[in-house]
Amino acid sequence: MLGAEFVQLSLTPMLIGILSAVACALPGNFLLLRRQALIGDAISHVVLPGIVVAFVITGTITAWPMMIGAGVAALVAVGLIEVIKRLGRVEPGAAMGLVFTTLFAAGVLLLERTDTSAVHIDVDHALMGSLESLIWFDATGWGSLLDPVALAGLPPQLGRLLIVTVAMVLFLRVMWRGLVITTFDPGYARAIGLPVNWIGFALVVMTAIAAVAAFDAVGSIIVIAMFVCPPAAARLMTNRLVHQIWWSVGFAVLSAILGYILAGYGPGWIGAAASVSAAGMIATVSGVILALACLFAPERRRAQQATA
Amino acid sequence: MLAALSGLAGYNTLLVTLGATLLGLAAGGAGAFVFLRKRALVSDAVSHATLPGIGLAFIVMVMLGGDGRWLPGLILGSAISAGIGLLCVEWITRRTRLSEDAAIGAVLSVFFGLGIVLLTVIQGMSSGRQAGLEGFLLGSTAGMLASEAWTIAIAGAVTAASVVALRRPMTLVAFDPEYARSQGVNVRWTDLSIMALVLLVTVIGLKVVGLILIVALLVIPPVIARFWTDRVDVMLIVSALSGGIAGGVGTVVSTLAPGLPTGPVIVLTAFALFALSLLAAPRRGIFAAALRHVSTQRRVHLRQGLLSLYRGEPILDAQTLAALRRAGFIRADGVATKAGRAAAQARAVDAARWATLRSLRGDDPALEAHDGMTDMTEVLTPDQIADIDRVRGQLRGVA
Numbered sequence: 001m002l003g004a005e006f007v008q009l010s011l012t013p014m015l016i017g018i019l020s021a022v023a024c025a026l027p028g029n030f031l032l033l034r035r036q037a038l039i040g041d042a043i044s045h046v047v048l049p050g051i052v053v054a055f056v057i058t059g060t061i062t063a064w065p066m067m068i069g070a071g072v073a074a075l076v077a078v079g080l081i082e083v084i085k086r087l088g089r090v091e092p093g094a095a096m097g098l099v100f101t102t103l104f105a106a107g108v109l110l111l112e113r114t115d116t117s118a119v120h121i122d123v124d125h126a127l128m129g130s131l132e133s134l135i136w137f138d139a140t141g142w143g144s145l146l147d148p149v150a151l152a153g154l155p156p157q158l159g160r161l162l163i164v165t166v167a168m169v170l171f172l173r174v175m176w177r178g179l180v181i182t183t184f185d186p187g188y189a190r191a192i193g194l195p196v197n198w199i200g201f202a203l204v205v206m207t208a209i210a211a212v213a214a215f216d217a218v219g220s221i222i223v224i225a226m227f228v229c230p231p232a233a234a235r236l237m238t239n240r241l242v243h244q245i246w247w248s249v250g251f252a253v254l255s256a257i258l259g260y261i262l263a264g265y266g267p268g269w270i271g272a273a274a275s276v277s278a279a280g281m282i283a284t285v286s287g288v289i290l291a292l293a294c295l296f297a298p299e300r301r302r303a304q305q306a307t308a
Numbered sequence: 309m310l311a312a313l314s315g316l317a318g319y320n321t322l323l324v325t326l327g328a329t330l331l332g333l334a335a336g337g338a339g340a341f342v343f344l345r346k347r348a349l350v351s352d353a354v355s356h357a358t359l360p361g362i363g364l365a366f367i368v369m370v371m372l373g374g375d376g377r378w379l380p381g382l383i384l385g386s387a388i389s390a391g392i393g394l395l396c397v398e399w400i401t402r403r404t405r406l407s408e409d410a411a412i413g414a415v416l417s418v419f420f421g422l423g424i425v426l427l428t429v430i431q432g433m434s435s436g437r438q439a440g441l442e443g444f445l446l447g448s449t450a451g452m453l454a455s456e457a458w459t460i461a462i463a464g465a466v467t468a469a470s471v472v473a474l475r476r477p478m479t480l481v482a483f484d485p486e487y488a489r490s491q492g493v494n495v496r497w498t499d500l501s502i503m504a505l506v507l508l509v510t511v512i513g514l515k516v517v518g519l520i521l522i523v524a525l526l527v528i529p530p531v532i533a534r535f536w537t538d539r540v541d542v543m544l545i546v547s548a549l550s551g552g553i554a555g556g557v558g559t560v561v562s563t564l565a566p567g568l569p570t571g572p573v574i575v576l577t578a579f580a581l582f583a584l585s586l587l588a589a590p591r592r593g594i595f596a597a598a599l600r601h602v603s604t605q606r607r608v609h610l611r612q613g614l615l616s617l618y619r620g621e622p623i624l625d626a627q628t629l630a631a632l633r634r635a636g637f638i639r640a641d642g643v644a645t646k647a648g649r650a651a652a653q654a655r656a657v658d659a660a661r662w663a664t665l666r667s668l669r670g671d672d673p674a675l676e677a678h679d680g681m682t683d684m685t686e687v688l689t690p691d692q693i694a695d696i697d698r699v700r701g702q703l704r705g706v707a
Binding site for chain 2: 106221236287
């Protein structure tokens, strides 16, 4: 099971799955505590229009224009939500629902009206991702990990996600104090002169970057599971923020590994031939972990419920 | 258009358009209550949670030897799994310390992920190759069967009728749950029936709008309606109508050219109505707010200008001069006209009256709320003003 075939077909998708899950879970912790979990929802829905617009403008399907397009779309969406909230005095949830469905609809329409037959870009792919297709074609075995020629053939998503994950860790380390104070006590943060709005904005930007990087691998909707489920389960395990973050990383890694294995080998165990969607299975596993946490985790209740 | 409506395909188009219009009416109506309850995005979790039900229903129907694509069966399956998703959101919010938005995000994405897993299972089945279940993601009315169109039209009508039947208790609960309870309304059941309507709209809308975008039909119409009215009964009607217009117009437009998917066109139609409302609605729209701003500004300039005129102070501000000139209070060279002198005199008296009143009753909250922009004659009776004038005379006598 862990031979040359594993390195070629499973190692890279699995690593990409793990990195996606971790890169999303890290900012997800703060989104959860700030009650902004659905910002991840909105951002990941607008990744599709961003990519389509980038394609229409550049005419190619190379990575960087797509990433930039998706990132810009995420910022446009967040800006639009703010504008509609302020100008129309619309409730935040409704403003969010309005903006992301509209942008998503525009993206789908643009995609259907543009001739994309020459390139591989379609709605289903954008929604579901294709983790399984990110194989390491040049690998011949574990020895390839030391072979520069084979390493050059690694799927580019792996390198991108590695950079994004490292950037995310650095972001949390550098901004730690500001993030924590603005999350738990925005009033105090403002009083000691922290740029509350800018820190919130930076968190949204990092969320968008994580969503865009992970989108390639797991699709725009399953990304939401990675933003929400591991941090939510971790929140039920502990009252300490640092512990919560470690728990969430652990849950994210566990979901990715278990989900990938179940998707790839699970159907074989029950006698079915084909494998199932790995991204979907990762989301399902993260949901099962959250459900178990809701049932058994030590800190699952609110303070007053625990004393009652 | 007429050509499109003739013939057998046209008959279906007509049915689908009717169905989408009814669906939009029902969605706008049900959405209004969800909006007032501030739970707009719960419907997003409900709609994404339909996917595993669709997949399972397909698998079960195929296993029973039937046609996996039979629409009523798929609708039933999707309703069951959406119901479970809804209960999960409620359960997580009630039983754990996670907030509702986290519960929504978790249910939405996990159910969707499970649904995708089931879709790939179906693709692996021999009868699943042309299942076309992906059509439920974004909706497609192309090639719809007459029976399916009928199902949608009838279910849309039933949902719209339920909104009408349940509007009283739902209005009460949406506004003031405590008062509703004191009136003998069962709040929990009413809340559940609101969500049941959302669920109905979602499963009917699957085929036309698709499960990713159906939430738009629940969220955008009430936002539109809120711009035009402060009254809940009017809002309900406007919301339902805008949903109906979006559904009907969107469906017709999407049949006009190939490659126009129905769901996105319906959503963009709804957004166009929203944009129009945001700009042009009376009172709450951007234009109205801008006009109000300008007229307030002009009023301030006019009132301050008249005071300066009375006191004989030079007026330097160009906007003030323009406002006075436009009202005919000064001539082009800046000298006060006869009307201007009279108005300045009246304005000075008014200012003196307000000052007197403030010195007498400065602690009155009604006075604090006063903006200094209203003539006293507009808010007090002539008797009261006469009293104030008398006090003013005494004060002057003392001084």
